[in-house]
Amino acid sequence: MLIEVQKDVLMRSLQHVIKAVALNGPAPILQGIHIQAASDRVIFTASNTSMTIQSEIQQSSATLNIKRKGTIVIPSRYFFEVIRKLRDGVIVLELETEEKLMLTIRSGHSNIRLCGMAPTEFPYIKREEEERYSNRLQLNHTLFKATIKQVAVMAATSENRPVLTGVSFECNDNHINIMATDGVRLASRTLHIASSSHTNFKVIVPAKNLLELAKLLGDEYKAIEMAICNNRVKFIANGLKVESALIEGTFPSINNVVPRSYLCEILVDRECFLAAVDCVTVLAGDYIIRLAAESAQLKLLSRTREIGDVEHAVPLLEMRGEQFSISVNGKFLSDMLRNRECTSIRIRYAGQTSPIVILPNDSLKSTFFLLTPVRTQYEYNKSK
């Protein structure tokens, strides 16, 4: 291997793949980055048991010049830190012989030699296996990234029910529904599929891998491709490939969870409501806040014994139905209101034991959130 590459381009690929390095894993080979210089591109790959990230740089006169092909696995931490410390400009990576497993890095007045590992055992995404990915579909990149950020945070973080640590992807004809729940809250969004060659499918993808993917995705791509084989899913966008294991099991059905009729529906300004929730949650013991919808306003209340209490009023833009008051987790509610593009939020109340339904007002059909109320012994209204 002998390549010349611009530092900023190399760093960007390394920043992508390093997220999948199994830094504390038992296998030294998985603490490395697999570098493959092919004839027309250099491919960097890192993998832990659950996720594999691959980033490639195309041969080009401005950024990458491949003079000799070759493959090696290099300890990620040292490689990343060394490259990061080098000054901007051309960096030369040279592997004299495949047997010697010693990578030489040259830049300006620096000369670094790093001991590598044999690439044969590395579980990288094999190019020749791509045809096994039979289900392929393309999604709008911006919408996909926003959806993952909204939905995947609602997944469970405890491993008590492994399927709940994942995000459900259910594909029906030209739509895909993306959903996550931890049993208390639920987020669901349906996206249109641009172009595809697939059959209908249902898979569960680990939420933490999706959140890493969302962080990696820049703003410059137009579309992201999703491809599924038996037990893995692959996301492909502009030189970046992220492969994840799937979670086995059946995702719970929401047919019996979503309330079918409502006692009250209110509309509030999103930013105004979010600011109120955040303010009131500061003083809320166990994050429990009280929502009380009255004639023209939504009152938010919380108190912590011996510390104090807070009351915040948000004007109602609309109200249809009877007055209600209900206690919910303010932190969970705040998560649902954040990162939304809409200006107002519709809240539907279906009784003290039903989850409240939260709908961004400008995309009624495609997105909704459910939040199960908290039963509180303390009656806020009586204490005022």
Added chain:
Amino acid sequence: MLIEVQKDVLMRSLQHVIKAVALNGPAPILQGIHIQAASDRVIFTASNTSMTIQSEIQQSSATLNIKRKGTIVIPSRYFFEVIRKLRDGVIVLELETEEKLMLTIRSGHSNIRLCGMAPTEFPYIKREEEERYSNRLQLNHTLFKATIKQVAVMAATSENRPVLTGVSFECNDNHINIMATDGVRLASRTLHIASSSHTNFKVIVPAKNLLELAKLLGDEYKAIEMAICNNRVKFIANGLKVESALIEGTFPSINNVVPRSYLCEILVDRECFLAAVDCVTVLAGDYIIRLAAESAQLKLLSRTREIGDVEHAVPLLEMRGEQFSISVNGKFLSDMLRNRECTSIRIRYAGQTSPIVILPNDSLKSTFFLLTPVRTQYEYNKSK
């Protein structure tokens, strides 16, 4: 107490004083912020056993309107978080009676009540005691801030020798020497005193308090005042007062430590040298790097067994004396080269067992660093 204050101005004062709150301390009163509304200003104070920070806001039509005087201590965490979440604009703080100890905070549609504590036991900086601070001197604010950042990081962090966790301030006529050492490295800088009424003194101030102070100091002040009484030092700059306990004991003399003659002196570009040190230190076991001054260049070398090695050459701008090579802690060396205003660095070598002397080239007399070499069994030069 009844005051109206702009949120940004209030937040700024709280951000200052919260650094001194004893969050994990045993005394609940020290987890609070002391608020005193006087006739012409509001004074916020927080204190742990070692440091007290006071920030005041002057009455002004644009930012603060004091309608009724009063004093209370409020739990810092809740107060800070609640104020932070409120929207920009006017915030009203009201204490109905001093006996009730309940502070009401109003802003827009928010109404918050926080339980307070009695202010009588709070150890705040008493204004009436200021005359006890007999030694007063003024320093250039920018130079003082830069000096603290350079010098205080060299203090010891372990409590084995308490005096070494402090920074020595030694005042002689119109100069003050500021110095810190952990036994391996030492930084010393001498500043000119602008105006003063003081006698010569020597005190030791906890480095961690000074580093907090340096973070608090903005860039807008012209001068900082330093005042000393028996066992405390106070720094005053534009509405901000930071009081620190002094460390008892005698700071070690450096008369026998600074080499009096040199075998070699070299001059290198600072940025170029710093980049080389950082790059070489990445692969250095225990941060030990080798410096080898040869005819026209300074070579930097390091290696970690089974990982790799790195060699970096920096051109010498000047060299007087014999060639040398010596091993030092690369992380400590990097600290000395960082945050410097100068473009080049002078290094003096006085033998294998003497510390190297590092001098910023444009302030020869006022600043110097010492770095004790590390004895290494491994001979880098022979291995190449």
